[in-house]
Amino acid sequence: MNTTSRREFLITGASALALSGAIFKSVQGWLGDFQQYTGRELHRPLDGSLTPSASAQIDPVAHALNRWTFGPGPGDYARVAAMGADAFLEEQFAPEKIDDGLCDRAIARFSECWWEPLGEAYEEDAEYLPPVLRRVAILRPVYSRRQLFEVMCEFWSDHFNIDPGKGDCRYTKIADDRDVIRAHALGNFREMVRASALSPAMLWYLDGRANVKRTPSEKPNENYARELMELHTLGVHGGYTQHDVMEVARCLTGWTILAKKDDGFSGKLLSPLKDRAKVVFRKDAHDNAAKQVLGQSIPAGLGEGDLDRVIEIVASHPSTARFIATKLCVRFISDEPPPAAIDAVALAFADSKGDIKATLRTLFARPEFHSSTGMKFKRPFHFVVSALRATNAETDADRGLFSYLEKMGQVPFRYPTPDGYPARAQHWHATLLWRWKFALALANNRIKGTHIARKEIIAQLGGDHALAATLLNRQPNTEESDALGKPGDNLALLLASPTFQRC
Known part of the structure; x- marks a missing residue:
């Protein structure tokens, strides 16, 4: 040896x-x-x-x-x-007030990719955007003075993970990084979950774009519904059932993205380049009947409003507060954080209705945080x-x-x-x-x-x-x-x- x-x-x-x-x-x-x-x-x-x-x-x-x-x-x-x-x-906690000129210069050659309309990303070489995404993901934390913001961007990128190698994710993940992760990294968790649910990249990655119910016999695609509860909100032991997965999937039917070719609805050329990957709601593909999610009734006839009702239910569930608190304590305290710290952080998350800064303030004030030097x-x-x-x-x-x-x-x-x-x-x-x-x-x-x-x-x-x-x-x-x-x-x-x- x-x-x-x-x-x-x-x-x-x-x-x-x-x-x-x-x-x-x-x-x-x-x-x-x-x-x-x-x-x-x-x-x-x-x-x-x-x-x-x-x-x-x-x-x-x-x-x-x-x-x-x-x-x-x-x-x-x-x-x-x-x-x-x-x-x-x-x-x-106020990254927008921090001059980040060095970081801006470091990523300047790639900036156009972040701010171009999403449809125009499809004009890029399919092999070009993922490496750009990865390079900028390194350059920002190396050079940025907005360090806590970058730490939280990495945290949420893992939490809402999307592999750009799947389908059109290679074109749409940059917009997801901009409009979901970076827009909400120190904001509100519920708003971030909603933004993620309607992200073109997430709709591609977890098959939400194919979640339809156009006939009584058609079964919705449950991929995103399951991960929404298992990975994004309640956690694997959060108390949901297979019935809840199917009900959430029903609630989310009809949300899709415009495509160059057949989108599963009409079989025709649907959109010009500028509208590519635009998120739309198809009433004819939505299950508009009544549902019940985690013991709460969702009445018939809400249409696209089913989405907001589902996000409200799962984001405010006590299991979600504990799941997110545990992950944050693992990130900032130790691999096996003390239960008292998790309890306090979960309470702060719930009381603030998912305010990320308020949750972090409680975490960083805990004695368990201050006594955890060198433990990570x-x-x-x-x-x-x-x-x-x-x-x-x-x-x-x-x-x-x-x-x-x-x-x-x-x-x-x-x-x-x-x-x-x-x-x-x-x-x-x-x-x-x-x-x-x-x-x-x-x-x-x-x-x-x-x-x-x-x-x-x-x-x-x-x-x-x-x-x-x-x-x-x-x-x-x-x-x-x-x-x-x-x-x-x-x-x-x-x-x-x-x-x-x-x-």
Whole structure:
């Protein structure tokens, strides 16, 4: 059995990279190519205090940065310590007021894809949009100052997961990201569920567009109805039955999207390009009879109003409050959050009628949150983004970076089933070897399209000890300080360390 330690791996890898360095461009030449490719430098300016935490333990400021962001960059600790964690949270709760110019520049070349009319997306190459979606999903959390917003966008993207590889989702998922996830990430849960139910991408992904009842003998398609309750609202143990699934499916019949060809109704060319994927309600395909969902009666004759009645019932159900509270506590506290925390967060969710900010305020005020330092194991995406932020990296978020996320198993928007990427650590423990390889490659600028100014940033921070304090969010302990004095790649060793793997 191979028992190579992390340090042995990094020392050996660093030596191999040094020997093969001749086959790579110089950093200066590579950086010139990168700037020509992007049109600008994309590192964050280090123009404030870079003083790291002086504490021997993760203090409240560092803990807040670890959980409310994708990881602090150089200078973030000093800024938040000066303003206070509470003030930082209020800043993050108003993302629209935060100047995000660097992030805007990072995604500028892709912006047209986000704001073009949905029908025009069909003019794009079918293989072009999904990679753009994934690249922007990396660039935003790396460069954005609206960190809590980006954290919640990732959270809800998993919650309402859509695989762009299915049918027209490759054309419509960008609009879903814009109009469902990002429009409601810090808003109201009920409104987000409704937006998702009528999202062209979701109608494609979970077959809602094919949910029709035109004759007494026709059975509705129940795919979306089941996932609406199992994954989006009540949870798998939320108390619904197969009868409830079928009743919800009946309520949602008739909602479809215009298509270029046969939409299942007329068999004719239906819409010009500008109307492609427009959501419409077909009265002739809707079951307008009375229904009963989760013990509540829905009268006959509501037509498209059945949708709002269903959303109201499932979004306000006590099981939904507990299901969402549990997922949020897993994300921000621990893989097995204390019941008292879940109870308090569920109550806040219910009392606020699904207000996401109010729910998060309660969660972040809980003693269980404040005492959970270092208890969360970063998922691969979180780990990679936090490493890029910690080293003030420039990246084009293209294939060079994708290849590592692929090997770790978490490329954005590539999970094939509607439950989204797993949240708990046990699913990701097998990714450690590729994390070490990524740390070594990043530290030595061996990832195509990604660059760190290693010597400059260490000099600005004040040496390896200050580098360690910045990456660990605390002062290095005796064992870590001793390790920094031994042969090997200190930056790679810190990025691969158990402390950096956790938040």
